[in-house]
Amino acid sequence: MSASVNHQSIIITRLTALWALSECALGGMMHALKIPFTGIFVGGLAVICIALISFHAHSVFKEVMKATIIVLMVKAGVSPHTPVPAYIAVSFQGLLGAFIFSVSKNFKRSAPFFGFLAITESALQKFLFTTLIFGKSVWVALDIFVKSVLEDLHLPNNISFSFWMITAYIIIYAAWGLILGIFISGMPVALDKIKSENIKIEKASVIFNERKNKFKWLSYLLVLSFIAIIFFIDGKINHVVYIVLRSLAVTMLLFVIARPLIVLLINYLGKNKKEDLSQVMNLLPKIRSYVAPSYTLAKKSFNGINRYKYFILYLIHFSISDNIDE
Numbered sequence: 001m002s003a004s005v006n007h008q009s010i011i012i013t014r015l016t017a018l019w020a021l022s023e024c025a026l027g028g029m030m031h032a033l034k035i036p037f038t039g040i041f042v043g044g045l046a047v048i049c050i051a052l053i054s055f056h057a058h059s060v061f062k063e064v065m066k067a068t069i070i071v072l073m074v075k076a077g078v079s080p081h082t083p084v085p086a087y088i089a090v091s092f093q094g095l096l097g098a099f100i101f102s103v104s105k106n107f108k109r110s111a112p113f114f115g116f117l118a119i120t121e122s123a124l125q126k127f128l129f130t131t132l133i134f135g136k137s138v139w140v141a142l143d144i145f146v147k148s149v150l151e152d153l154h155l156p157n158n159i160s161f162s163f164w165m166i167t168a169y170i171i172i173y174a175a176w177g178l179i180l181g182i183f184i185s186g187m188p189v190a191l192d193k194i195k196s197e198n199i200k201i202e203k204a205s206v207i208f209n210e211r212k213n214k215f216k217w218l219s220y221l222l223v224l225s226f227i228a229i230i231f232f233i234d235g236k237i238n239h240v241v242y243i244v245l246r247s248l249a250v251t252m253l254l255f256v257i258a259r260p261l262i263v264l265l266i267n268y269l270g271k272n273k274k275e276d277l278s279q280v281m282n283l284l285p286k287i288r289s290y291v292a293p294s295y296t297l298a299k300k301s302f303n304g305i306n307r308y309k310y311f312i313l314y315l316i317h318f319s320i321s322d323n324i325d326e
Contacts, residue, residue: 008056013276014320015056016067017283019049020074023090029291044180045312047118050093051111051184052316054101061102066273068094073270073277074284076263085129087262092125093118108185115181116174123173127166183309187316194317199297290318 022045050064057063072090075082097114104110130138139162150157270277294314298307 008058011056011320012053012063012067013279014283014287015049015053015316016070016276017280017287018316018319019046019053019067020071020078020280021284021287022046022049023071023075023086024078025288026291029288041308041312043119043122044176046090046093047097047115047177047180048184048187048312048316050097050118051101051107051114052187054097054110055107055188061098064094064098064101066276068098069266069270070273070277070280072266073273074280076266080263084262085125087266089122089125092121096121107188111185112178112181115179115184116177119177119180120170120174123170127169187313190313191317191320194313195321199314199317287319290315294318 022042026042026045050067053064053067054060068091071094072087075087075090096118100110100114100117101107104113142162142165143160146161147157295311297314298309298311302310
């Protein structure tokens with residue numbers, strides 16, 4: 001393996017570790033540091049990592065999908081209670097990035113498109129799963145409630161509040177995705193500039209604990225029986241009671257049945273990637289130790305939006321720099 005290929009492989013492994021960290025622990029760490037807009041940063045960092053993996057990969061589709069499976073394996077092992085939508089979001093973003101960046105070799109043009117689609121999908125998914133769990137009744141109830149409030153205030157009430165709420169939410173996310181994509185398109189140049197400045201930070205040692213979860217087959221049988229009964233009695237009990245029981249049944253189906261099956265699928269797909277998984281897991285404590293110093297450095301040097309921009313740039317720079325011990 002040439003030095004150039006080996007160097008790119010190391011960068012991709014470290015970006016995969018950073019992506020895994022963002023999925024499993026970054027949100028809690030940023031919250032502890034009192035960094036605002038945590039949700040935006042965590043979702044955005046995953047998109048950034050996928051894009052940068054594509055930028056450094058020789059075989060884009062293969063490398064991005066490999067990184068996606070490893071991140072899913074880390075997520076399943078470290079955060080066993082991760083909900084099903086989170087696995088779907090990671091899988092979708094990875095597959096979308098692999099497809100877009102493998103089809104288009106122009107990184108500057110592809111990054112805004114990818115950011116727009118990836119972030120917009122995360123907004124759409126929230127409403128799709130809410131509808132799946134609670135049914136359309138939740139939006140009907142919301143419209144009825146808002147309509148009654150508007151009537152009391154003698155305001156126009158012939159609108160669908162849920163429709164406009166969902167539309168506004170998706171537009172905000174789509175706009176953020178486009179802005180993020182534009183930012184990503186200039187990241188390689190920005191990271192090269194930071195690298196030339198030879199900035200140093202002190203790294204703190206952080207312990208990263210892996211947790212395991214054991215499932216009992218009896219619980220599967222009980223849950224499946226409950227779900228079967230609920231759907232069998234459709235129309236035979238009070239409508240409100242049925243909505244509550246249906247929501248509970250769908251939730252149990254997603255969390256108790258679907259999630260373990262997804263984890264089994266992830267482990268099957270990653271059965272030949274144990275060595276890569278081990279490398280990523282070993283890097284997690286080191287990558288994690290850069291979060292606080294990166295924010296401190298950005299906070300000391302910049303104000304306003306540039307503080308958060310350089311926090312991300314510093315975090316990525318230190319995560320992929322050559323002075324990390326392998």
